[in-house]
Amino acid sequence: xxxxxxxxxxxxxxxxxxxxxxxxxxxxxxxxxxxxxxxxxxxxxxxxxxxxxxxxxxxxxxxxxxxxxxxxxxxxxxxxxxxxxxxxxxxxxxxxxxxxxxxxxxxxxxxxxxxxxxxxxxxxxxxxxxxxxxxxxxxxxxxxxxxxxxxxxxxxxxxxxxxxxxxxxxxxxxxxxxxxxxxxxxxxxxxxxxxxxxxxxxxxxxxxxxxxxxxxxxxxxxxxxxxxxxxxxxxxxxxxxxxxxxxxxxxxxxxxxxxxxxxxxxxxxxxxxxxxxxxxxxxxxxxxxxxxxxxxxxxxxxxxx
Amino acid sequence: xxxxxxxxxxxxxxxxxxxxxxxxxxxxxxxxxxxxxxxxxxxxxxxxxxxxxxxxxxxxxxxxxxxxxxxxxxxxxxxxxxxxxxxxxxxxxxxxxxxxxxxxxxxxxxxxxxxxxxxxxxxxxxxxxxxxxxxxxxxxxxxxxxxxxxxxxxxxxxxxxxxxxxxxxxxxxxxxxxxxxxxxxxxxxxxxxxxxxxxxxxxxxxxxxxxxxxxxxxxxxxxxxxxxxxxxxxxxxxxxxxxxxxxxxxxxxxxxxxxxxxxxxxxxxxxxxx
Numbered sequence: 001x002x003x004x005x006x007x008x009x010x011x012x013x014x015x016x017x018x019x020x021x022x023x024x025x026x027x028x029x030x031x032x033x034x035x036x037x038x039x040x041x042x043x044x045x046x047x048x049x050x051x052x053x054x055x056x057x058x059x060x061x062x063x064x065x066x067x068x069x070x071x072x073x074x075x076x077x078x079x080x081x082x083x084x085x086x087x088x089x090x091x092x093x094x095x096x097x098x099x100x101x102x103x104x105x106x107x108x109x110x111x112x113x114x115x116x117x118x119x120x121x122x123x124x125x126x127x128x129x130x131x132x133x134x135x136x137x138x139x140x141x142x143x144x145x146x147x148x149x150x151x152x153x154x155x156x157x158x159x160x161x162x163x164x165x166x167x168x169x170x171x172x173x174x175x176x177x178x179x180x181x182x183x184x185x186x187x188x189x190x191x192x193x194x195x196x197x198x199x200x201x202x203x204x205x206x207x208x209x210x211x212x213x214x215x216x217x218x219x220x221x222x223x224x225x226x227x228x229x230x231x232x233x234x235x236x237x238x239x240x241x242x243x244x245x246x247x248x249x250x251x252x253x254x255x256x257x258x259x260x261x262x263x264x265x266x267x268x269x270x271x272x273x274x275x276x277x278x279x280x281x282x283x284x285x286x287x288x289x290x291x292x293x294x295x296x297x298x299x300x301x302x303x304x305x
Numbered sequence: 306x307x308x309x310x311x312x313x314x315x316x317x318x319x320x321x322x323x324x325x326x327x328x329x330x331x332x333x334x335x336x337x338x339x340x341x342x343x344x345x346x347x348x349x350x351x352x353x354x355x356x357x358x359x360x361x362x363x364x365x366x367x368x369x370x371x372x373x374x375x376x377x378x379x380x381x382x383x384x385x386x387x388x389x390x391x392x393x394x395x396x397x398x399x400x401x402x403x404x405x406x407x408x409x410x411x412x413x414x415x416x417x418x419x420x421x422x423x424x425x426x427x428x429x430x431x432x433x434x435x436x437x438x439x440x441x442x443x444x445x446x447x448x449x450x451x452x453x454x455x456x457x458x459x460x461x462x463x464x465x466x467x468x469x470x471x472x473x474x475x476x477x478x479x480x481x482x483x484x485x486x487x488x489x490x491x492x493x494x495x496x497x498x499x500x501x502x503x504x505x506x507x508x509x510x511x512x513x514x515x516x517x518x519x520x521x522x523x524x525x526x527x528x529x530x531x532x533x534x535x536x537x538x539x540x541x542x543x544x545x546x547x548x549x550x551x552x553x554x555x556x557x558x559x560x561x562x563x564x565x566x567x568x569x570x571x572x573x574x575x576x577x578x579x
Contacts, residue, residue, distance in 0.1 A: 025485055030392055037388040038400070040381045043429075044453055045406050048418040051428060055421060095327045102320040106311050116568050117328060122507075123560040125514030127534040128553040131541065132335035135342045140546055142338050167331050190313050199315040221409070228411025230517030231534065235541065248413040248517065255417060255521065264421075267414040274409035281409075282402040 049271065056268035059261055067265035073242045074266060077250035084158070084233075084246060085226035088165040092222055093215075096173030101207075103174075104181035105189075115178070118171050129167050130235025133160060156238035161246065164232035169225045176218035177211060183292060184210050187299075213291065217284040224277040228270055339557070342550040354540075354548035355555050363533040364555065370444060370532070371512035374451035375459075378508045379501055381452070382459025389460070390467040408457045416521030419450050423522070442524030447532065450518040455508030462504035466497055499574025506570060510563045514556070 025033075057064050069075055102108075103115055121129070135141045137154040147154060154160045192206045208215075230248040237244040245253060247266055254263035311317050346354060354360070388394075389401055407415065422429045423440030433440055440446050470493065478488040516534040523530040531539070533556050540549035 025391070029485070033384065033388050034392055034394050037385045040385060041400060041403060044381070044456060045403050047428060048415070048422060048453075049406065051418050051422055052414065055418075095324065098320040098323040098327075101316060102324050105314055106317050106321070108317075108321065114324070114328075116564065117332065120332060120560075120564065123510040123514065123564045125516060125534045125537075125553075125556055125560070127516045127537050128339070128514070128556055128560075129335070131537060131549055131553050132339040134541070135546065135550060136335050136338040138546075142341065167335075170327075170331060186310055186314065190310070193313050193315070202315065224409050224411075228413070230411065230413045231514075234516070235538065248411050251413045251417055252521070260421070263417060267417050270411045270414050274406060274411070274414075277409045278402050278405055281405065282398070 049275075052264060052268050052271045055260070055264040058264075063261065064265050064268075067262045068269070071262065073245065074250055074254075074262065076242045077245045077247050077266070078269070080158075080161070080245065081227050081247040084161045084165055085223055087162045088169060088226045089219055089223050091162075091166050092170045092173050092226075093219055095170055096177055096218060096222075097215075099174040100177035100181050104178050105186055118174050121168050121171055126164075126168050126229065126231030126233075127235055130164050130232040133163055133167075133232070133236050137163075155236050156240065156244055158244075160236040161233055161244065164236045165226045165229050168229050168232050169222050172222040172225055173215070173218035176214055176221070180211055180214040180288070181207075184295070210291075210295075213284045213288045217281055217288075220277055220280050220284075224273055227273060336557070339550050339553055342547055343554045346547050346551060350547075351551050354545075354551040359527050359531075360533070360536060360552055360555075362528045363531050363536040363552075364559075366444070366447075366531070367513060367533040368559075370447045370451055371509050374448050374455055374512050375505050375509040377448070377452050378455045378459045379505050382456060382504060382508075383463060383501065386460045386463035386467055390464060404460050405457050407453050407455075412454065412515065412517030413521065415453055416450055416518030419446070419453065419518070420522045423449070441522060442526075442530065444523075444530055446522040446524075447519050447530065450522055451512040451515060454515055454518060455511050458507040458511060459501075459504035462507060463497065463500050466500040470496060499570070502570055503567065503574065506563065506567045510560065510567065513559060513563065 067074070068078075099114075099118060103111060134155055136143060137147060137160065138144055139148065139155075141155075154163070188210070189202060189206050192202050197205065227246075228248055229246075230252075233246055234249060234252070237246070237249060239245055239249055239253065241253065247270060251263050251266045251270075254260075254266065343351060385404065389397065389404075394400075420441055421427050423433065423446055424430045425434045425441075427441075430440060438445065440449060474492055475488050478492045479485075483491065514534060516532075516538075519532055520535055520538075523532065523535070525531050525535050525539075527536075533552065537549050537552050537556070540552065
């Protein structure tokens, strides 16, 4: 009897292989699914990405460089994009901060509707947006005669490009900031105000430091979208080469002229921009998460003390 | 807490006022101009412009290519989200950040690249064209670029939901004798259904308005491969502004209905699974 008891005890003490965990998939399922997912990503993302650069550099580095800077119209499109996108980003940053402050910090009637309205550009076709701007500011448009009288050009000119870009990209920063500010909460801001902080001090000493990474990411993503905007800009620009062609429009024009190497050269610059955006995003997300955790830990300690 | 905020924190009137002003300027005013232009047509002319055979073919093409690509994205996106949440494998972080690539890449670049991949002699085309699969300048091409464009939406909607699922439930199902397949079908699938629907709707809505990538790959043949936004541009290039506005109004209505449906779905899923 004692013998068997000892046997049982010894057996229980021996390391035994763990039974397969009930919520884990069998290895063959796991391997198949991982393989399929990698295949999907390769076909959909990696191969196209590689293709852009292979096509762009197909004629060698020298020809690539020539395609970019040798063509004055292409060069101008790069300058124009570098002017339009930052202007739109600045306007949208101010809007994003205002919208996030109103929506994440206060309760008011129509708050849900306002949040939904901010998403509108994600679903409205950019072409429709461009058309409406044309109908508003174009020669035949509502303000057309008045604008002509005062010699102000909006459509087929820089302001129109900025407006179209602004519309398409304005949700990006607000969408990034609203959930972040809701997650952070308003305790610190309320404390600062009760300690006598003025509005400007409140913003740049309390709010801005806590949202800076999220804001930066929003700005970078908004910039990427702004530089790449096609549909709305296509309609309002009038595609005047060397005047109102931005980089994406230049890609289309070179493509229509069967100048594929030139088209791919411009495309490779924009693809590079997308890669940089992704890299910054990954880094910043990691930082924001760490700071939020730190914040939680500190406030938990404060609660205990 | 939020009610207290309004008495304590500054800037409520200023920030809300500015937000409303900006949105008005960006959305309400241009939209009014669009409807004003469309309303300059008589009802008959409007119907003729907005519901001509060519326009109807374009709406139909836009709707079904968006629908098919969103379905494909549910499968692909579901697979990728599942693998990212549940399994470990080398370069997973890199894999994860590449999911957002279609969102960061300008649509014109996407159209250009998929066009060059799918033509005869392109990296994909040289295998597909001999099989009789014409990717470039076809409806298939439209579906392919729309899958690319909508891909991140499904993955990013599903990922947090899959992460929040409790593993205990699956263990309980296994203890009660369910195999993995039954657990997936009867325990996991019902709880991720709302997220799947939301992801589908987002990808669908995004595809409805897509222009930049499709214009490179579809060939834009009336009645065959001409999607609705391309038709709007073609009408514009004929200087038929009112006709273009009529089609745009129909497109806009479709967008509104989709947006409304997404919001109702989100509310519904929050109530049932919140």
